Amino acid sequence: MAKTVDQYFDDLRDSRVWRSVFRSGTGSSTLKRSLAIQQNIFLHLFSTKVRRRMLSFSATWYLGTLTFGTFLILVLTGILLMLYYHPSVPQAYADTKDLQFVVSSGLFLRNLHRWSAHAMVFLVFAHMFKVFYRGAYRPPREFNWVIGIVLLLVTLLLSYTGYLLPWDQLAYWAITVGSNIASAVPVFGDKIHFMLLGGNLVNANALLRFYVLHCMILPLTAIFFIAIHFWRIRKDGGLYAHQGEPATLKQAAVAKEAQ
Amino acid sequence: MPNEKHQILSEPGGTFDRRTFFVKLGIGSLGIAAAGTAVFAYQFLSPNVLYEPSPVVNAGKPESYPMDSVTLDVNSGIYLIHAKEGFFALGAVCTHLGCLTTWKPELGIIACPCHGSKFKRDGEKIEGPAPKPLPWLRTWLSDDGDLMVDRGAPIRPMEFLKV
Numbered sequence: 176m177a178k179t180v181d182q183y184f185d186d187l188r189d190s191r192v193w194r195s196v197f198r199s200g201t202g203s204s205t206l207k208r209s210l211a212i213q214q215n216i217f218l219h220l221f222s223t224k225v226r227r228r229m230l231s232f233s234a235t236w237y238l239g240t241l242t243f244g245t246f247l248i249l250v251l252t253g254i255l256l257m258l259y260y261h262p263s264v265p266q267a268y269a270d271t272k273d274l275q276f277v278v279s280s281g282l283f284l285r286n287l288h289r290w291s292a293h294a295m296v297f298l299v300f301a302h303m304f305k306v307f308y309r310g311a312y313r314p315p316r317e318f319n320w321v322i323g324i325v326l327l328l329v330t331l332l333l334s335y336t337g338y339l340l341p342w343d344q345l346a347y348w349a350i351t352v353g354s355n356i357a358s359a360v361p362v363f364g365d366k367i368h369f370m371l372l373g374g375n376l377v378n379a380n381a382l383l384r385f386y387v388l389h390c391m392i393l394p395l396t397a398i399f400f401i402a403i404h405f406w407r408i409r410k411d412g413g414l415y416a417h418q419g420e421p422a423t424l425k426q427a428a429v430a431k432e433a434q
Numbered sequence: 435m436p437n438e439k440h441q442i443l444s445e446p447g448g449t450f451d452r453r454t455f456f457v458k459l460g461i462g463s464l465g466i467a468a469a470g471t472a473v474f475a476y477q478f479l480s481p482n483v484l485y486e487p488s489p490v491v492n493a494g495k496p497e498s499y500p501m502d503s504v505t506l507d508v509n510s511g512i513y514l515i516h517a518k519e520g521f522f523a524l525g526a527v528c529t530h531l532g533c534l535t536t537w538k539p540e541l542g543i544i545a546c547p548c549h550g551s552k553f554k555r556d557g558e559k560i561e562g563p564a565p566k567p568l569p570w571l572r573t574w575l576s577d578d579g580d581l582m583v584d585r586g587a588p589i590r591p592m593e594f595l596k597v
Contacts, residue, residue, distance in 0.1 A: 348548070351532045352531040352548060354532075355531040355532040356531065369480060370479045373481050374484050374486055375484070378485075378486060380481060380484075
């Protein structure tokens with residue numbers, strides 16, 4: 176008798192190579208499925224069990240996941256853009272124009288990076304409002320709300336530092352204005368301004384500093400806090416459900432009919 | 435038992451035993467190292483040499499500025515103004531958030547394109563959000579008869595340079 180596709184997958188999962196990588200073993204028992212999540216370095220941040228209702232669109236509108244999705248797009252397109260961009264005064268603007276008009280798919284990648292950045296800022300705010308109006312920030316989730324605020328600030332700083340990199344008039348004056356806002360900090364304002372720009376003017380040092388912040392320091396900070404943010408969902412008892420919110424949509428429908 | 439010995443040695447009375455001493459020594463040296471790192475980080479992040487343009491600007495011969503003219507040099511960010519009382523220079527960088535202002539000859543005012551601050555020709559503020567007037571800058575004649583302006587040296591207003 177010919178094997179079914181499922182049987183081929185079962186054979187694959189039973190092979191020595193597969194089992195050396197995924198140690199939870201085959202089978203679809205609750206235990207095996209829990210182990211598959213728990214023993215995966217990326218998935219172990221998440222809960223092994225989720226209320227089915229929480230996976231429906233209406234519970235979260237998937238705003239957090241979509242934000243993370245735009246972040247992944249930004250990391251990917253950003254790394255590709257770095258291959259053609261030199262963070263130096265004579266080259267930055269010319270490289271941006273090359274990306275726009277000369278490099279194959281450069282226009283697409285740059286636009287994708289730009290629009291994903293706008294989308295990420297929008298989605299971060301939407302996610303924040305959704306969490307707020309659902310009341311999902313309340314104990315025991317108040318610390319994860321704080322982590323979320325840190326991530327909001329990192330997102331805005333990523334937008335701000337990326338703004339300078341095209342090195343056009345808009346970038347130059349936006350960063351001149353923005354960095355002068357930092358000077359308004361009491362006592363240390365001028366020192367912060369000087370350290371941020373690496374000088375008194377938006378110049379070569381400022382371009383390089385913003386590049387390093389944009390491509391290294393801030394993305395690593397974001398990844399660090401995103402990991403904590405995801406892990407805390409599990410630690411704080413999974414995605415927030417209202418008291419008495421049914422575990423599945425089916426139960427919700429039954430309850431509605433009974434009324 | 436080692437624990438008993440430990441307790442006996444750390445009896446109240448001001449003396450502490452070897453273990454406490456090393457713990458305090460360790461924490462203390464970590465604190466000193468952290469403070470040193472903060473100082474190093476601050477010094478490292480503040481450049482000692484800047485490759486920025488000189489604050490002193492050569493604005494050329496006084497004859498090239500007609501009477502009652504306001505000339506903006508966009509590269510150095512200064513106005514050179516030839517008034518009846520004499521020459522003077524104004525910083526053209528807006529005192530609000532650092533945008534470059536521009537002279538509006540049709541209105542006879544200096545205006546900032548970013549947030550709408552307006553100034554009179556002598557730098558006095560007409561309307562905000564700029565918190566301060568545009569600064570007067572030290573102006574003098576070089577030995578060659580060129581007008582010199584020091585952008586880093588603000589002076590009191592109404593100190594004209596007679597040529």
